[in-house]
Amino acid sequence: MQRPIDNVLNLVKSKFNAQVKAESDARGQIEVDKKAIVEVAKLLKEQGFDHVKSVTGIDFPEQEKIQIVYHVSSYSNPELAKVILALKTYVTYKEPKMQSLYEVWESAWTGERETYEMLGVYFEGHPDMRRLFLPEDFEGVYPLRKSYKIKLEGLFVDKQA
């Protein structure tokens, strides 16, 4: 029997130049170019993926790029509710910008704002592209980039004399 996740992934693959992979019955990933991500998102929404669980970025300093990951799933379709798809794309350090998916999934609002302040990726078309958690003096500093080092305290263990 064809799994629901395969149906969706095959459909995306047939229409877009995307790398798709099903890791299990319930988890899959789609990697696309950032130019195509809005179209892919619209297609996924048509298929029943109605909300974004998480928007996040992963910094790859050697390649000078940041991977943006949207985790999407469904509330209304009980079959797709079991599935979490990771929709991935890359932005470069030179141009840390991409189209916001807010118009497709309103629930991306919080995650895109957080990704903006933490990694400095600008989402075009987001209605409220401001810092969210960080204080006002964090202008131009992006804590979740690997170049941002935090000061760590060592672990101290009392040794018996």
Added chain:
Amino acid sequence: MTNRLEDVLENSGMAVDIVPVEGELNVGPQHPGSGHMRILVKLNGDIIEDVDLDVGYVHRAVEKLGENRNYMHLIPLVERPAILDSIHMNLGYVMAVEKIINVDVPERAQYLRSFAAEVNRIASHLYGLGILGIFLGHSTAFMWGFGDREVWVHILEMLTGARVTNSYIIPGGVRRDLTPAIIEETKKAITYMRKKLEDWKKIFLYNPTIRARLENVGVMTKEKAIEWGAVGPNLRASGVYYDVRKIEPYAAYPKLDFEIPVYKEGDGYARTMVRFEEVEQSLRMLEQIIKEIPEGNILSDRFFKQIPPTRLKKWWEGYRRIVLPGYYASFRPPKGEAVTRVEAARGELLYYLVSDGSAKPYRLRMVTPSYRLINVMRNLAKGSRFADLVSIYGSLDYFPPEADR
């Protein structure tokens, strides 16, 4: 009848001049009704025109610290955002680690995980109801919520050794076993809670003042709940049948018999009712777990074998406790990524863990239920009356530290 104000005024020759009042109001960040968060409210009369949630006052940088500690040291850290719901925070993270290092969990440990999770769910809901009570000026509910919660916190303390921030769940199993004394205490607690829930209904749920403050307040339709990405009891109060325990069962939930309360009203009262009924369902589950828990080990054999025999004899055979095996000190999991989710007390909790093969995660993403409520609350408060702001806040059970992480 000439009792209408306008008529009275007209007859007396007086008139009312309505001056529109507009302006911005700061609620918080230290307001008892806002938690550690500032709510910027734009008012027109007493109607809220726009809301800006200034969150981040209790930001702990869990995701950044996650890249700087090894996997075991992260267990106490990920619990901190929601100390009153720490079992779930712990469980979701450990499940992600287990997926990456590919380890099976023994049946008894799965039951113990569900046991701790349900006890924690009851405690968390009572906390939430207490906070809702005090928001609405019902101080008895506040006292009762925290008082009754103590019963469950006590059971967690007996089981795990700590009231909150238990760090009870470890990769491959749990730290301590259930003892006859805990079972006895749980049975007493279940009887007490059932009796107390009746009192709760009389004084809180069926209280006309509480109903007036919650009914038809902050109504979230099914469509909006889905669009805004609501989670947990708030989503289920808007008519969406969605609970990770049923959608993607983990721990012992596939074997437990329980129901998911769903209401279609979508108002504050429905959200409160869902929490109440979830407490009842959790009590049912606890009874089943006590009855059906299988005998066996509480840690995966792969790790259990690494515990030195002398320590095993003293701690496991003597106290039914696990001594952490050496593997945990700084293991290097294989490369890979895992997405896990659990149904925490406030809703779906998602972890996205990326391992690059080193002793520390390359990226740890933690999406808590309250985090996803930021968007919901912002939208829900728009258009409501200012007096209902706290009612919406309380009925959503939004918890700022959990949202900020």
